[in-house]
Amino acid sequence: MTTATTTTTTGTTARAGRGRIATAAVLAAVLTGAVNGAVAVAAVAVGVTAVMPLNPAIDIAFSVLASIAGAIGWTIVNRRADDPRRVMAWLAPLVLLVSFVPDVLLAVATASSTGIAPILALSLMHVTTIVIAIGVYARLLPLKVSPAAA
Template sequence: MNDTFVTISPVRRGGVTIAVGLVVAAAVATALNAAIATIAVAAGASSQFQALQLPTYATFTVIGVLAGAAGWAVVRAKTRNPRRVMRVLAPAVVLVSFVPDVLVGVSGGLPGASWGGVVALMVMHVVVAAVAVAVYARMLPLPADRS
């Protein structure tokens, strides 16, 4: 009997391809966040709530996509079980991202802040994570767990 082992390694993408993927992720997430902000304001959230204004959420969306890609790349390169780590880490990061939102909702310290605006902001975080993870999985696929 002949034992044959096949090792499948992740596809290596060039820097330009990855950069384009990140730009697409940021653009799609920003467009979806624009829709969420519009719906939130139409539903009664204040348009004065800075987090629902395009310059603010677009900036934080881009930062989130880039920070997520950096984290994804580190997990991909450095962990023994990258898929298992990401299954825990990605949702945990999203949950942690809700903490400042809840604090804004509780304190009401920002102009125009309301729970409607805060919930919209939390939905935006989920959207950015979902779009980004979909792009990362395609552009920077995680290798199989290393034993």
């Protein structure tokens, strides 16, 4: 005797398990770490003053931390928000803007001696981190669709 299985979709995605969240975090960390490490090396290679934060080891470490925090935050929003897509539409740009605060403070403290180029390189890393992370999370941890939007 055979048993038929029927699957219905309600416009929402299944909750991501820990393994899938970890995979997304690791993939985002590897990609952002590689890109941001390359940005740091390239910036210094073209003559940008090598301020302490413009160091591949530091940039990779922060990329890993940001990727892990991002995957956790993405998952929390996806699980708790009534409309995660709407929340992410304003939260992701807000997180990016807040991430620029240390760069602005560093610019105020060092721009007269180092110029603005190191700050621009660091700011580029913030943008690449969030763009890569959102791409990875959207693919591996898709946001549920709110019933109102479906």
